[in-house]
Amino acid sequence: MRVGGKFTSRMEAKDGSIGFDFWGIYDEVKTNELIAYTMGAAVVFTADGESTKLVETFEAETQNTVELQRSGWQAILDSFKNYAENN
Numbered sequence: 001m002r003v004g005g006k007f008t009s010r011m012e013a014k015d016g017s018i019g020f021d022f023w024g025i026y027d028e029v030k031t032n033e034l035i036a037y038t039m040g041a042a043v044v045f046t047a048d049g050e051s052t053k054l055v056e057t058f059e060a061e062t063q064n065t066v067e068l069q070r071s072g073w074q075a076i077l078d079s080f081k082n083y084a085e086n087n
Contacts, residue, residue, distance in 0.1 A: 001029050007037070011072050020063070054080075 001007075005026045012019025024037035036042040041058035056073060060066045 001026055001035065003027065003029055011076070 003026055006023060007026070008023045010019060011022070022039060024039035024041070026035065026037050028034055028036040033045050034042070039058075041056060043054060043056045046053045046055070054077065056077060058069070058073060060069050064072075
């Protein structure tokens with residue numbers, strides 16, 4: 001991850017019934033603190049005692065409902081939480 005670096009990702013339901021590709025360019029990267037990218041999203045990490053609070057904001061696109069997009073982002077964050085806690 002570096003400022004100006006490009007990423008591509010795919011969000012897809014576990015059963016493969018729906019999915020879409022998206023990409024972005026990193027605008028700001030602060031190790032263990034902040035990741036911001038051009039697709040209109042930001043992920044902020046804040047120390048909270050012995051845990052970390054993570055807040056993500058995003059600009060909804062028009063192809064899918066806001067609720068569907070929110071659910072998709074939440075699923076990603078839940079997976080990230082599970083990975084971080086177990087690795």
